[in-house]
Amino acid sequence: MFQVNENYLKLPGSYLFSAIGKKVSVYSQANPDKKVIRLGIGDVTQPLAPAIIEAMHQAVDEMGKAETFRGYGPDLGYGFLREEIAKKDYQDRGCQIDSDEIFVSDGAKSDCGNIQEIFSQDSRVAVCDPVYPVYVDSNVMAGRTGDYDEKAGVWSKVIYMPCTAENHFVPKPPKEERPDLIYLCNPNNPTGTTLNRDQLKVWVDYARQVGAVILYDGAYEAYISDSDVPHSIYEIPGARSCAIEFRSFSKNAGFTGVRLGFTVIPKDLKCGRVSVHGLWARRHGTKFNGAPYIVQKAAMAVYSEQGRAQLKEQVAYYMNNAKVIRDGLESGGYQVYGGVNAPYIWLKTPDGMSSWDFFDWLLERANVVGTPGSGFGPSGEGYFRLTAFGTYENTVEAIERIKGLRRP
Amino acid sequence: MFQVNENYLKLPGSYLFSAIGKKVSVYSQANPDKKVIRLGIGDVTQPLAPAIIEAMHQAVDEMGKAETFRGYGPDLGYGFLREEIAKKDYQDRGCQIDSDEIFVSDGAKSDCGNIQEIFSQDSRVAVCDPVYPVYVDSNVMAGRTGDYDEKAGVWSKVIYMPCTAENHFVPKPPKEERPDLIYLCNPNNPTGTTLNRDQLKVWVDYARQVGAVILYDGAYEAYISDSDVPHSIYEIPGARSCAIEFRSFSKNAGFTGVRLGFTVIPKDLKCGRVSVHGLWARRHGTKFNGAPYIVQKAAMAVYSEQGRAQLKEQVAYYMNNAKVIRDGLESGGYQVYGGVNAPYIWLKTPDGMSSWDFFDWLLERANVVGTPGSGFGPSGEGYFRLTAFGTYENTVEAIERIKGLRRP
Numbered sequence: 143m144f145q146v147n148e149n150y151l152k153l154p155g156s157y158l159f160s161a162i163g164k165k166v167s168v169y170s171q172a173n174p175d176k177k178v179i180r181l182g183i184g185d186v187t188q189p190l191a192p193a194i195i196e197a198m199h200q201a202v203d204e205m206g207k208a209e210t211f212r213g214y215g216p217d218l219g220y221g222f223l224r225e226e227i228a229k230k231d232y233q234d235r236g237c238q239i240d241s242d243e244i245f246v247s248d249g250a251k252s253d254c255g256n257i258q259e260i261f262s263q264d265s266r267v268a269v270c271d272p273v274y275p276v277y278v279d280s281n282v283m284a285g286r287t288g289d290y291d292e293k294a295g296v297w298s299k300v301i302y303m304p305c306t307a308e309n310h311f312v313p314k315p316p317k318e319e320r321p322d323l324i325y326l327c328n329p330n331n332p333t334g335t336t337l338n339r340d341q342l343k344v345w346v347d348y349a350r351q352v353g354a355v356i357l358y359d360g361a362y363e364a365y366i367s368d369s370d371v372p373h374s375i376y377e378i379p380g381a382r383s384c385a386i387e388f389r390s391f392s393k394n395a396g397f398t399g400v401r402l403g404f405t406v407i408p409k410d411l412k413c414g415r416v417s418v419h420g421l422w423a424r425r426h427g428t429k430f431n432g433a434p435y436i437v438q439k440a441a442m443a444v445y446s447e448q449g450r451a452q453l454k455e456q457v458a459y460y461m462n463n464a465k466v467i468r469d470g471l472e473s474g475g476y477q478v479y480g481g482v483n484a485p486y487i488w489l490k491t492p493d494g495m496s497s498w499d500f501f502d503w504l505l506e507r508a509n510v511v512g513t514p515g516s517g518f519g520p521s522g523e524g525y526f527r528l529t530a531f532g533t534y535e536n537t538v539e540a541i542e543r544i545k546g547l548r549r550p
Numbered sequence: 551m552f553q554v555n556e557n558y559l560k561l562p563g564s565y566l567f568s569a570i571g572k573k574v575s576v577y578s579q580a581n582p583d584k585k586v587i588r589l590g591i592g593d594v595t596q597p598l599a600p601a602i603i604e605a606m607h608q609a610v611d612e613m614g615k616a617e618t619f620r621g622y623g624p625d626l627g628y629g630f631l632r633e634e635i636a637k638k639d640y641q642d643r644g645c646q647i648d649s650d651e652i653f654v655s656d657g658a659k660s661d662c663g664n665i666q667e668i669f670s671q672d673s674r675v676a677v678c679d680p681v682y683p684v685y686v687d688s689n690v691m692a693g694r695t696g697d698y699d700e701k702a703g704v705w706s707k708v709i710y711m712p713c714t715a716e717n718h719f720v721p722k723p724p725k726e727e728r729p730d731l732i733y734l735c736n737p738n739n740p741t742g743t744t745l746n747r748d749q750l751k752v753w754v755d756y757a758r759q760v761g762a763v764i765l766y767d768g769a770y771e772a773y774i775s776d777s778d779v780p781h782s783i784y785e786i787p788g789a790r791s792c793a794i795e796f797r798s799f800s801k802n803a804g805f806t807g808v809r810l811g812f813t814v815i816p817k818d819l820k821c822g823r824v825s826v827h828g829l830w831a832r833r834h835g836t837k838f839n840g841a842p843y844i845v846q847k848a849a850m851a852v853y854s855e856q857g858r859a860q861l862k863e864q865v866a867y868y869m870n871n872a873k874v875i876r877d878g879l880e881s882g883g884y885q886v887y888g889g890v891n892a893p894y895i896w897l898k899t900p901d902g903m904s905s906w907d908f909f910d911w912l913l914e915r916a917n918v919v920g921t922p923g924s925g926f927g928p929s930g931e932g933y934f935r936l937t938a939f940g941t942y943e944n945t946v947e948a949i950e951r952i953k954g955l956r957r958p
Contacts, residue, residue: 143761143821144673144730144731144762144763144821145670145672146668146670147668147671150668150832150833160835183622187621188619189614189615189618190614190619192614195611195614198610198844199610202603202606202607202610205603206600206603208941211598212807213595213804213807251838255837256837259555260554260555260558261554262552262554262556265552275836276836276837283667283833283836322553323552353551353552354552398621398622399621399623399840399842400613401840401842413551413552413553413554416559421555421558424561428663428691429684430659431656431806433809434808434845435807
C-alpha cells in the first residue's frame with residue numbers, strides 16, 4: 143500500500159491565510175449586512191498601471207499571430223527581462239549581478255517555498271520569529287524541522303530568532319546553534335521594520351564565518367524610503383558568496399494576480415566545487431516550464447520610464463495609507479511599528495489581549511480584518527498586522543472604526 | 551558549512567531537451583547558412599486561437615480598472631474554471647469528477663514534477679521505458695531512485711516497464727516488485743501510442759489490488775481519434791480511488807508559452823484516513839500562489855463554442871502533419887509508430903543506428919532536429935521521436951529532406 147509524506151501530517155491546522163479566510167467567510171455569511179474591510183492579507187487593490195496594461199495587450203496580439211507567436215520560453219526566463227533586471231535592479235545600484243544569475247519564476251512565494259529543496263536534508267534552518275509561514279512550512283514538508291510543540295508553537299529543530307519591540311525587531315545571530323540556512327526578510331513581513339546596512343552586514347559576515355546561506359526575501363524593496371536601508375543584500379560586500387535573493391513583482395507593480403518573481407543566485411555561491419546556481423537551474427529545468435511570455439513582457443513595462451513613474455505613484459498611494467494607519471492608531475493610543483519602509487503596520491494589541499482575541503474583537507466590532515501576530519510565530523503573540531494595500535477610502539474608514547471602539 | 555541536496559548530484563548530464571538545444575545551437579552557429587527544422591521538442595507553432603486572444607484582451611482590460619482588478623486568486627484556481635473543467639472534461643464524458651477535485655496550476659510539467667513530494671520518501675516508483683524524463687528526474691532529486699548505472703542507463707530502485715515494438719508498446723504490470731507510484735502517459739509521450747479501455751482497465755485493477763497510485767498524464771488527450779481510447783482514466787471504474795490525472799492546455803490550445811494545466815485528485819483517493827487531496831491542497835497553499843487570472847480567463851475560451859471549433863481545426867492541422875510524417879517515412883522505408891492518436895511519431899532508426907547517431911546524422915545531413923529515443927530510457931535506444939507540432943510547410947520539407955537522404 144502506498145504511503146504519504148508523513149511530514150505533511152505534522153503541520154498544525156491550515157495555512158494561516160486560509161484559516162483567516164474561512165473565519166471571515168463564516169462571519170460575512172452570518173452578517174450579510176456588515177461591510178467587512180480586509181486589511182489582513184497582503185494583497186493589492188490598485189489596478190495595473192497603464193504602461194503594464196499596454197504592454198500586455200501588445201504581447202497578447204503577438205501571441206495571436208504566427209510570425210510573433212511564442213511557445214515554450216527559456217526555463218530561466220527571457221533574456222530581455224533577465225538583462226533588464228540585472229541592470230536596473232542591481233548594476234544601477236552598484237551590485238555586481240549578471241543577467242545569467244537571475245532566475246525568472248511565477249512568484250517569490252513559489253521560490254521561497256521551493257528553494258530549500260536544493261539543500262541537504264539535514265540542514266539546520268534559522269528563522270526570525272515572527273516569520274512569513276512559508277519558510278517554516280516548506281521545511282516541515284521536507285522533514286527538516288523535528289517535532290512540533292503545540293503549546294509553545296515551535297518546532298524542535300528550527301532555530302528561532304525572536305524579533306520584538308524589546309530588541310527593536312533586529313534578529314541576533316544564533317550563538318549556541320549553528321544554522322545552515324538563514325531566512326531573512328527585509329523590509330520585514332510581518333513587522334514592517336527594516337535592517338539597515340550595518341545591521342545587514344552583521345548577518346553577511348556571520349553567514350560567511352559559519353558557512354551558512356542567507357535566503358533573503360526582498361519582496362518589499364519598492365517601499366524603502368530611508369537611504370540607510372539596502373535595496374538588495376548584494377549591496378553588502380561578501381554577499382555574493384553567501385546569499386540568495388528573492389524578489390517579487392507583486393507588491394511594487396501589483397502583480398499578485400499576474401504572478402511573476404525572480405531569484406538571484408550568484409555564481410560565487412558554492413558548496414565546495416558544487417555551484418548552487420547549477421542546482422537551481424536544474425530544478426527549474428525539471429519542475430518548471432518558464433513564466434508566461436505575456437507576463438514577462440508586462441514586467442518589462444515595470445522598468446520603462448512611463449511604468450516607473452506610474453508605479454512610483456502607486457507605491458506612494460499605499461504608503462499614504464500606511465501613514466493613515468500609523469497616525470490614526472497612534473492617536474488612538476496604540477503602540478505601532480513599521481509602516482515607514484514597508485506596507486505593513488505591526489501593532490501591539492491593547493491591554494494584553496491575545497492576537498486571536500484581538501482578531502475576533504476587531505472583526506466583530508469594527509468589521510475589520512487583520513492578521514493575528516501569533517500566526518507568524520510565538521514572538522508575534524500580542525501583536526497584530528494591518529496592511530496598507532487597501533483602498534484609501536477603506537483604510538480611512540477602517541481606522542475611524544477602530545478608533546471609535548471602546549478599548550476592550 | 552551548508553550542504554547541498556546530494557541527490558541532485560546523481561543526475562547524469564543535463565535535462566534531455568537542454569542537451570538537444572545546446573547541440574542544435576552549436577550546429578547552427580557553425581552553419582549559419584543552413585535552415586534547421588525543429589521537430590524535436592513538443593512545442594507548438596500555431597498562434598493562439600482568436601477566441602482565446604479575445605478573452606485575454608478582455609481580462610487584461612479588467613486588470614486595468616479598479617472595479618474589476620483581481621489580486622491573489624484562489625490557490626487552487628478560480629471557481630469558474632474549475633467548474634467548467636469538471637463539467638466539460640469529465641461530467642460530460644460520464645466521469646464523476648467534482649469541481650473541487652480540480653487543482654489549476656501553471657502547467658502539467660510542474661504538477662508531474664511536484665506530485666511525488668506528497669508521497670512517502672521510500673515509495674517505489676514504476677515508469678514505462680521509454681518515458682518522459684520529468685517523472686524519473688523529479689524522483690531522483692527526492693532520493694527515491696537508488697544508484698544510477700551509467701552503462702545501462704537505469705536507476706537501481708526504479709521499476710522499468712519496457713514498451714517496445716515487441717509488446718506493441720503496452721506496459722505490463724510488474725510481477726516481481728510491487729510499486730507504490732505508477733506513472734502512465736496516455737496517449738504516450740514519447741511513443742505516440744495508446745492504451746485502450748481494456749488495457750487501461752488492467753492497470754486500474756492492478757493498482758487497486760496492490761495499493762498503488764497511478765499518476766496518469768493525459769496531456770495529449772485532445773489528439774485521441776479512436777473511440778476505444780479513453781479520454782480520462784476516470785472512464786475506468788475504480789479509478790477514483792487509485793488515480794491522479796494531469797492535464798495540460800499546452801497541446802490542445804497552444805498554451806506552451808501561456809502556461810496552464812490542472813491536476814485531478816478525487817476525494818476517494820486515500821491512504822488509510824489521510825486524503826491525498828488534502829495534502830496536495832496544502833502544498834498548493836504553501837508553495838504556489840495560483841495561476842494568473844488572465845490565463846484562467848483565456849482557458850475559459852478553450853471551452854466556449856467558438857474556441858472549441860477553432861481548436862478542433864488546430865488539432866486537425868497538427869494531425870495532418872502527423873500523417874505527412876507517417877506516410878512520408880513509411881514510403882521512405884522507415885518503420886513508424888504512433889501519430890494516429892498523438893502528435894508524436896516514433897520511428898525505428900534504420901540499420902541498427904543508435905538513437906544519438908541518428909540524431910547527429912539527421913541534424914547534419916537533413917538539418918532536421920528530432921529527439922533520440924534513448925534520451926527517454928534504455929528501451930528507447932534504436933528509436934527516434936518526431937513531433938507533428940511544426941508548421942505544415944516545415945513538416946513537408948523536413949520529410950522530403952529525410953526521404954532524399956541516402957540511408958546510412
